[in-house]
Amino acid sequence: MVTFENDYSFGACPEVLAALVDTNMEAMIGYGEDPHCARAKELIRQACAAPDADVFLLTGGTQTNQVVLDMLLAPYEGVVAAATGHVACHEAGAIEFGGHKVLTVPGHEGKMHADELEQLIDLFYADDNHEHMVFPGAAYISFPTELGTLYSRDELAAIYEVCQKHEIPLFVDGARLGYALASPECDITLPQLAQLCDVFYIGGTKVGALCGEAVVFPSGNAPAHPIPRIKQHGALLAKGRLLGVQFEALFTDGTYVRIARNAIDMAGRLRALLHERGARWFLESPTNQQFIILEKGEYERLGKQICLSFWDTYDEDHVVVRLATSWATTQEDLDVLAAAL
Amino acid sequence: MVTFENDYSFGACPEVLAALVDTNMEAMIGYGEDPHCARAKELIRQACAAPDADVFLLTGGTQTNQVVLDMLLAPYEGVVAAATGHVACHEAGAIEFGGHKVLTVPGHEGKMHADELEQLIDLFYADDNHEHMVFPGAAYISFPTELGTLYSRDELAAIYEVCQKHEIPLFVDGARLGYALASPECDITLPQLAQLCDVFYIGGTKVGALCGEAVVFPSGNAPAHPIPRIKQHGALLAKGRLLGVQFEALFTDGTYVRIARNAIDMAGRLRALLHERGARWFLESPTNQQFIILEKGEYERLGKQICLSFWDTYDEDHVVVRLATSWATTQEDLDVLAAAL
Amino acid sequence: MVTFENDYSFGACPEVLAALVDTNMEAMIGYGEDPHCARAKELIRQACAAPDADVFLLTGGTQTNQVVLDMLLAPYEGVVAAATGHVACHEAGAIEFGGHKVLTVPGHEGKMHADELEQLIDLFYADDNHEHMVFPGAAYISFPTELGTLYSRDELAAIYEVCQKHEIPLFVDGARLGYALASPECDITLPQLAQLCDVFYIGGTKVGALCGEAVVFPSGNAPAHPIPRIKQHGALLAKGRLLGVQFEALFTDGTYVRIARNAIDMAGRLRALLHERGARWFLESPTNQQFIILEKGEYERLGKQICLSFWDTYDEDHVVVRLATSWATTQEDLDVLAAAL
Amino acid sequence: MVTFENDYSFGACPEVLAALVDTNMEAMIGYGEDPHCARAKELIRQACAAPDADVFLLTGGTQTNQVVLDMLLAPYEGVVAAATGHVACHEAGAIEFGGHKVLTVPGHEGKMHADELEQLIDLFYADDNHEHMVFPGAAYISFPTELGTLYSRDELAAIYEVCQKHEIPLFVDGARLGYALASPECDITLPQLAQLCDVFYIGGTKVGALCGEAVVFPSGNAPAHPIPRIKQHGALLAKGRLLGVQFEALFTDGTYVRIARNAIDMAGRLRALLHERGARWFLESPTNQQFIILEKGEYERLGKQICLSFWDTYDEDHVVVRLATSWATTQEDLDVLAAAL
Structure with missing residues (x-):
């Protein structure tokens, strides 16, 4: 996955x-x-x-x-x-x-x-x-x-x-x-x-x-x-x-900065994708971790297709979810995410 | 070396x-x-x-x-x-x-x-x-x-x-x-x-x-x-x-025992070699570490050809030296040691 | 004092x-x-x-x-x-x-x-x-x-x-x-x-x-x-x-409770005295420690006659002061305080 | 006692x-x-x-x-x-x-x-x-x-x-x-x-x-x-x-040295008494603690009359006993000990 x-x-x-x-x-x-x-x-x-x-x-x-x-x-x-x-x-x-x-x-x-x-x-x-x-x-x-x-x-x-x-x-x-x-x-x-x-x-x-x-x-x-x-x-x-x-x-x-840059590039594309899809931001960061607010049902549905990180409870119906990129993240990963969102 | x-x-x-x-x-x-x-x-x-x-x-x-x-x-x-x-x-x-x-x-x-x-x-x-x-x-x-x-x-x-x-x-x-x-x-x-x-x-x-x-x-x-x-x-x-x-x-x-056995086999050959050469034992062990007593000059000479471990001072003129084998020790290593002894 | x-x-x-x-x-x-x-x-x-x-x-x-x-x-x-x-x-x-x-x-x-x-x-x-x-x-x-x-x-x-x-x-x-x-x-x-x-x-x-x-x-x-x-x-x-x-x-x-009761009795009289003098309360407690707010000049003046405890800064011009009674506090002590206030 | x-x-x-x-x-x-x-x-x-x-x-x-x-x-x-x-x-x-x-x-x-x-x-x-x-x-x-x-x-x-x-x-x-x-x-x-x-x-x-x-x-x-x-x-x-x-x-x-000197004076008399009685020494010290070896039965008998300190087992039949003097030790105490020995 x-x-x-x-x-x-x-x-x-x-x-x-x-x-x-x-x-x-x-x-x-x-x-x-x-x-x-x-x-x-x-x-x-x-x-x-x-x-x-x-x-x-x-x-x-x-x-x-x-x-x-x-x-x-x-x-x-x-x-x-x-x-x-x-x-x-x-x-x-x-x-x-x-x-x-x-x-x-x-x-x-x-x-x-x-x-x-x-x-x-x-x-x-x-x-x-x-x-x-x-x-x-x-x-x-x-x-x-x-x-x-x-x-x-x-x-x-x-x-x-x-x-x-x-x-x-x-x-x-x-x-x-x-x-x-x-x-x-x-x-x-x-x-x-x-x-x-x-x-x-x-x-x-x-x-x-x-x-x-x-x-x-x-x-x-x-x-x-x-x-x-x-x-x-x-x-x-x-x-x-x-x-x-x-x-x-x-x-x-x-190498150290180069592989980190891949994470940042992919995080940039991830942020663009999330904006495009009208995601509700909890915290948009300039580095490789992005935090969005998801309705609980949506979180569960998405979690079956993509590995995500539960970050915190937001309110009774919503949770904060973290998406992290890394040196290993690829455009293909983002495409799968785009399809799943 | x-x-x-x-x-x-x-x-x-x-x-x-x-x-x-x-x-x-x-x-x-x-x-x-x-x-x-x-x-x-x-x-x-x-x-x-x-x-x-x-x-x-x-x-x-x-x-x-x-x-x-x-x-x-x-x-x-x-x-x-x-x-x-x-x-x-x-x-x-x-x-x-x-x-x-x-x-x-x-x-x-x-x-x-x-x-x-x-x-x-x-x-x-x-x-x-x-x-x-x-x-x-x-x-x-x-x-x-x-x-x-x-x-x-x-x-x-x-x-x-x-x-x-x-x-x-x-x-x-x-x-x-x-x-x-x-x-x-x-x-x-x-x-x-x-x-x-x-x-x-x-x-x-x-x-x-x-x-x-x-x-x-x-x-x-x-x-x-x-x-x-x-x-x-x-x-x-x-x-x-x-x-x-x-x-x-x-x-x-x-794997664990098999690679350990190589160390033991090589230690057996090492012990035989040391006996053959009349080494002075400090402690001959049944596992992969052997301890011999070397005259200081001999220790220095040998140390230029083979990596050894200084273990302890024995007396004014002698030191205790440890030789250890491992999963990685080979007959070739022993041959080099035999030539150096 | x-x-x-x-x-x-x-x-x-x-x-x-x-x-x-x-x-x-x-x-x-x-x-x-x-x-x-x-x-x-x-x-x-x-x-x-x-x-x-x-x-x-x-x-x-x-x-x-x-x-x-x-x-x-x-x-x-x-x-x-x-x-x-x-x-x-x-x-x-x-x-x-x-x-x-x-x-x-x-x-x-x-x-x-x-x-x-x-x-x-x-x-x-x-x-x-x-x-x-x-x-x-x-x-x-x-x-x-x-x-x-x-x-x-x-x-x-x-x-x-x-x-x-x-x-x-x-x-x-x-x-x-x-x-x-x-x-x-x-x-x-x-x-x-x-x-x-x-x-x-x-x-x-x-x-x-x-x-x-x-x-x-x-x-x-x-x-x-x-x-x-x-x-x-x-x-x-x-x-x-x-x-x-x-x-x-x-x-x-x-003995333990009896001597403590003296402190509480004296604290009761202390509270009455402070109320009588219109003290500004920070915290009026049911035990032996009372906390009042004093204007800084007043605090300095009083401190020359009575040993008090500085507790905290309240604002630029005022401090919180603690007055504690104990088993040793007497009516005479309160009289001196009354005269000094 | x-x-x-x-x-x-x-x-x-x-x-x-x-x-x-x-x-x-x-x-x-x-x-x-x-x-x-x-x-x-x-x-x-x-x-x-x-x-x-x-x-x-x-x-x-x-x-x-x-x-x-x-x-x-x-x-x-x-x-x-x-x-x-x-x-x-x-x-x-x-x-x-x-x-x-x-x-x-x-x-x-x-x-x-x-x-x-x-x-x-x-x-x-x-x-x-x-x-x-x-x-x-x-x-x-x-x-x-x-x-x-x-x-x-x-x-x-x-x-x-x-x-x-x-x-x-x-x-x-x-x-x-x-x-x-x-x-x-x-x-x-x-x-x-x-x-x-x-x-x-x-x-x-x-x-x-x-x-x-x-x-x-x-x-x-x-x-x-x-x-x-x-x-x-x-x-x-x-x-x-x-x-x-x-x-x-x-x-x-x-005061500190004076009261200590009493302990030392009494220890001196204690040592003299023990020598006089032919005590078996474990360690005779220049300060206020003296260590003697007692036969177990003797130790038990003496312990009923005088408070002593068991120090160590000496051998199967004997124990080491400590006698300590202090600022509070008196000649009367020594007399009682002398009678008990």
Whole structure:
């Protein structure tokens, strides 16, 4: 069945799969000390124009958020996130497992507002009792957000300015970063992102890899002893090559952005199709996720022909449905959807 | 360079790699809910003759030990392990990160003795002050051990009897389980193992997979809500298929044991070669790891021709060196080694 | 200077102090195994009409909330509290330190509404994705609340009904429990409270003791091995007698309620005085804490004559101020306040 | 019954009790911000000749060890202790609860040897695999040890030299510090101790207080934000005065050392008595704890007349018994013991 269910429905993009096959019988040293990991990291440094960056390759998104936030935060500190942020609601308490509270500000179509972040920090320090409260020790945003929306460069710069003023690091969750960078509405490049935060990650799992997220500390600003920290979280692969080979492939010949662009192109056509059919929008995003409101019967009928994602209940008679494109989405998929609508 | 460095030097065995390629463009649901994961679990249940088993697929060994022990132990409990056990010394504090102490008994060529386990438990409960101490809440052994040695069925049964008598679960770390099962000196089958412990895992990373360990609770005795527990540890892959496809391949047509047998056959020839050359043994094991003592100069000379693993300092002039075979080791590799020795 | 700053400004009430002096040279066994601890627990069981209750004596409120919630919650569970609940905002992350998220519902003058608790639970289980979220594993309320307000018996019963229906324990923080029980507006007795929740604590620190909180599991329903759990939190006093002697004194001859009644009587006179002087109320409570709005200059002027508690900023020109009475408040204190107003 | 059971059998020494009574009706600000806490800290700074010291007052020993070690250690670090150290065996996993492993070296009558500490550190860094192991991040010793023995100044200096060379802090558990300082065999003064470690605590609970331990960071070297750290551990008393008043009394007019000296004087007479009676020594210590070997029948007979502490089983027919003196022990107690022996 044709799928618009999510962006992790398929295996690896062809370039990544080929690289895994090609390197399979190379004997390599373990734990990420191999030359493919080294090369992947170097390619990422180049793509970020961040020659001094510390780069670590981890396996999945929740793991990455947990490891990075544990590295950034002192025990008495929490992380500030939008209420809809992944760390705030969809990680089964992985951040609290590490001992840290997630402090929330309202999400505006998934985005944090710089002034609300600053207000939270100001109110904290203005409270005479703040030593009995959880310190705001880092800020977390997703780019794109969980709703597919994008921060403009000005919006991101405003958030980072608040962070720098209050000396807390800004961490950008880029689980779907490729789909931001490839969007025509995105005015932030990868090198600019590397200058507008303290640490971010480049998502592989949802952008063409079998698994893998590349954490970047742009100025070589990783905390001390990252390897034991990663190992302690059960996040150090014996065959680190699995991640190195994939990211090397993704960052060779512009593969990462190119395959993301396919998702964005297909999302553009999807949006046009939905407009044409008079779909009722819940949220039209500039990236690869689109959210529409369907009458329940219509949703059930459509669900028999196309894989979709139930997102939320809208009202008694309607639901919010997500349609996602990916590097693997084709015009043929859209044609099937058009016929089914 | 020919390698005897370890058993995770190469990518996946051919069957696993082919399965990943063949299934790559199947659209699948995420988080391990896909049919390949279901099929892999069913094949594992069959291989274990444990039709009610709960099976979970995780990514690596330290992660698996951490997740399983966190599931088994109450907060006031620790795990008893041999002093040489992986959880006791080589996981960067992953067990303590979860809040649990590792209580140790002496390792005898890597093995725990049932009577020393019982003595530790007896002394604990005999101590009037034991409510101020860490309760022995589970026992952990590795099979094969970190030194390649094997428990006999009687030895394992004796340990399990102690555990059952004191009502603590026994957890068997099978990171290299295939190399035990394939050893002619092993008198324990997989179905027997499933009856002689409360939970064990079948190692994939070191036995033919790119990554992956299959946790088996043989009688369906997994604690409640394993998915949130796994997610909370950052151990739930979005593309759970990566693990399902690999274990499905490993447990189809006896691949798992067959590729392990190659390692054992090659280890047998390696042992013969080492005997023939009059090597000084540190520990000759019945599985895929062999430990010899080399004069330092000899070690350096050999290390230029063959990848080996430094294991330990033996004395001022000698070192202990590990040579490991794997599913990928060939007669040609042995010929090169023979020439270099 | 006369103080209405809080209810923990003075040492112990005379009965408690006398008991400490009288028992000082009795040689006693440590760690709470002494006869005064035993007698205190028995007196508390009698006062609660809960002959099977498990009772534990701890030192302070945050410690008690942390220990009890760690006992109640599985690692993948969080606690539901009002947004203004002490565990949600004023314990420096003590609950998260134990690995648990605090899930919040709105506070209505400090109180949780049963229907909003149920809605949170229902929405959680209705979400297909809930295994990626933090399970609501217990409910926490304060009685009186942090704002001095009281649940009626019906309101408490409604919350407990929701908890029982969904099989999550209800924990009542009684840091100021005496001031509830002594209030004429309270329609819940101690034996009734013991039937309307799964665990609660009787606050000593704020009701006449130097330190100490008595945790009550009314039906003997404490989780296994409480002593190691308490010890593991650093909460087991070597001289457990310090807590036993104090609670024995508080629960002998009705001291606990009698001294609390003084606070309530004085609070009644305080309210009358404030009404008489036309004070602007922020929140008039039925217990020992009253909240008024003062113009900033007036607040500064008053603060030079009387110890008050700044509570919150109200608007640019006004602040919210708390006045608290206690077992130690006298008519003379009120006269000084009357003169200063 | 006369007691030699331990040094926390009685309430407070007279000076401390009087101070609690005298200050009882002083209205004070909470959470340790009161003038008695300030005065206590200042007196401690003076006694330590450490004018810049950071001083914190906590409630008990295990809590103090937990809070201090959590402050000192990075998440990937453990603490090195003697195998008999309190943190290694008698805190119910409180250190592991904070996520840290306790690494052990042999205990020699309770003492750590500097060379064995150094060997552990050297072996760790010499191991190529050490990033997969727990880093030695601090050293912990008890003074006196759990067996009543003392480090000489040279021994302590040697340990501290190892710590400084390897840049790990040395933490001295002084739960019974008074009994060391008062011992004629002790060649370390309080100001010298303050120069020979990075942090230590002055035990109150076992030396005359109802509860309380004073943590001293001699050069003002406490980590950032100690108050939230303490609060997060549930270790911040609302009535911080309880600790301040007691330590103020203990450090006024030399009370702390004077009352400790009584324990040492009585221990001297106890040792003489035991020698006179031909007691079989297990360990004769220079402080307030003495350990003798008794035939089981003799132990039972004596236990009916005198409170003693069972320490350990010696052999089938004998047990090790501890006799402890304290500030409260009198010649009359010794006379009763002499009659009973």
